[in-house]
Amino acid sequence: MQRQPLVIANWKMNGNRHLTSQLAEALRESGALLNDVSVVVCPPAVLLPAWQSEVFYDDVHLGAQDVNEHHAGAHTGEHSLQLLTETGAEYVLIGHSERRQLYGDSDDRVRAKVDAVLAFQEQKLKVVLCLGEHEHERDNGETFTRIEGQLAKALANVSAAQLAHVVIAYEPVWAIGTGKTASPQQAQEVHAFIRNWLQQRYDAAAATVPLLYGGSVKADSAPALFAETDIDGGLIGGASLEPEAFLAICRAAQARRS
Numbered sequence: 001m002q003r004q005p006l007v008i009a010n011w012k013m014n015g016n017r018h019l020t021s022q023l024a025e026a027l028r029e030s031g032a033l034l035n036d037v038s039v040v041v042c043p044p045a046v047l048l049p050a051w052q053s054e055v056f057y058d059d060v061h062l063g064a065q066d067v068n069e070h071h072a073g074a075h076t077g078e079h080s081l082q083l084l085t086e087t088g089a090e091y092v093l094i095g096h097s098e099r100r101q102l103y104g105d106s107d108d109r110v111r112a113k114v115d116a117v118l119a120f121q122e123q124k125l126k127v128v129l130c131l132g133e134h135e136h137e138r139d140n141g142e143t144f145t146r147i148e149g150q151l152a153k154a155l156a157n158v159s160a161a162q163l164a165h166v167v168i169a170y171e172p173v174w175a176i177g178t179g180k181t182a183s184p185q186q187a188q189e190v191h192a193f194i195r196n197w198l199q200q201r202y203d204a205a206a207a208t209v210p211l212l213y214g215g216s217v218k219a220d221s222a223p224a225l226f227a228e229t230d231i232d233g234g235l236i237g238g239a240s241l242e243p244e245a246f247l248a249i250c251r252a253a254q255a256r257r258s
Ligand SMILES: O=C(CO)COP(=O)(O)O
Pocket: 010, 096, 171, 175, 176, 177, 178, 179, 214, 215, 216, 217, 235, 236, 237, 238, 239
């Protein structure tokens, strides 16, 4: 089955208004070249309105880097789904390893956020569920156990119909921001495992889920990664802060269609 390639920029706590204009302009200029690739930009939430005023062609979308599972209330510093969608977000990253490691997002909390996004009726948002193993888990041969555990917990309440609103990003923790990209074979092996797990559980609906790889993807490593059968695109950190590099990665994803 042909899945539309997808490239997501995760700016993390980086970027500013100037970079918003720069990357938006670069995307606008090459927009015509980027048909057949969906591009999503996840800036810090306060930059969403600036991005919203830059939205220019159908295949560039906005996303949030996280969301609170509650609708409103006394949650100082947090953002609600309502607010994020009002500022243009159509995707929400959930369970990023930095949230899990630095901000205490447990598997239970990740599941609560996934459930909240999928239950949000006012606008259909897409969950980008992030998961991946630590280096010591890989070294101990526990990669698949770890991935399976994260999948089972995060998707515990997700139905086959809801799966149409889920994207999965495999981001090995040891590859994030380290310059150590997983080899295409290592990444494909985990993606095939994820696809197979989804198939066992959801049957035909599994074939539509985009599986992204993230972790030190650069313009030169992207083509070989995106050539793999089950790698439908990437979740890009550092390189998404450099317009030329990010566009090159988007073009590498586009090549999946040719
Ligand atoms: O965490 C990532 C994207 O969510 C990956 O970050 P880097 O591309 O900087 O390694």
